[in-house]
Amino acid sequence: MAAPRLPVLFLLLALLVVACRGEASGEGPRGRKVLVLVDDLAVRSSHSAFFGSLQARGLDLEFRLADDPKLSLHRYGQYLYDGLVLFAPSTPRFGGSVDQNAVLEFIDAGHDMILAADSSASDLIRGIATECGVDFDEDPEAMVIDHINYASTEVEGDHTLIAGDDLIESDVILGSKKIDAPVLFRGIGHAANPSNSLVLKVLSASPSAYSANPKTKLASPPSLTGSAISLVSVMQARNNARVLISGSLDLFSNRFLKSSVKKAGSKLSHEKAGNEQFVTETSKWVFHERGHLKAVNVKHHKIGETNEPSMYRINDDLEYSVEIYEWSGTSWKPYVADDVQVQFYMMSPYVLKNMSTDKKGVYSSSFKVPDVYGVFQFKVEYQKLGYTGLSLAKQIPVRPYRHNEYERxxxxxxxxxxxxxxxxxxxxxxxxxxxxxx
CATH class of the missing domain: 1.20.5 (Single alpha-helices involved in coiled-coils or other helix-helix interfaces)
Incomplete structure (x- = not known):
């Protein structure tokens, strides 16, 4: 009875070897599996253009209803997915073993998420957004209204259909090609938590916008007004997990992606809104297809030598180098910048120097060991808007002169x-x- 099991065993071993090779090869974030949770499977058709762009870039999408009783993010201590798309704004609870804490733990484990809400957003969705650093308007009926910068399209036009063009100035998040057409938005606004420095507003409302119930008259001043309203925000956690939060599910829909747009009061009409370019570029950033850095080959040695010593002596001349690469979407390419610094650190930096680059990915710097002995660290702490953070540390002791090394x-x-x-x-x-x- 054991003989028929041998082919299965060999197949499992082969799959394990292939998986290990894939991890060791250092390939970039392609071929990753993404779970898409929806309220209704009709969203798969109404937002097919957006999903198609993800699949065309090598992401493996699995569509599930948000209340599926067999829903799970991990099994046997291992996560089943690399990313999560929450297009289920009205769901009061997830099915299976998934809940708010499970989603937050998924992000804490370094995974990425796109969350889209609308005026029907449930407390569950609002709670997840709050934990990620943004607060939706407390009024469940509120929507973003703008009587000046609203959109007038061939499909429809009213003061809750916003033509947003206040975009973050970041090529790494929005791509190097400028988004010329306004982005159509219909949904709820949110505010970034001022105590959370990790949240960035990607698409902001205009100064004339406010958040209120469009079906009733204002009885009191709105809680969210002007440019303080964020329509789309992103957050990169300290573990480099990335999250995008949008107050509009329609932002990703085929209708908005293919619609023409004309901003109220403007003579300029665009054949196509900026939504397709906007959601494509931001999703590339969220799923680490851009702005993703890695550091390899960290080396240090005395000048004139090649071997790494076990310790240094005070006043030694040394050289430190590291290779930094950026994922281009298809391969790793040298990262070129002039603001990478190295610290020689013990309680505080004794040496802080900019590193020079050969523009082929290698960064290096040389300096003299301070006239202080103890246990030091080589540290590279690189944090730049839109890029994954690099935190490198390598410990090395520094000794004083021996008795026979002093000058007579x-x-x-x-x-x-x-x-x-x-x-x-x-x-x-x-x-x-x-x-x-x-």
Missing amino acids: FITSAYPYYAASFSTMGAFFIFSIAYLYHK
């Missing part, structure tokens, strides 16, 4: 030498005078 005669000690010999000479003369002269 130190120039600065000549006065002490003179004082010693003059004292001995004076004592000799005094002894002669005292013994042989009355």
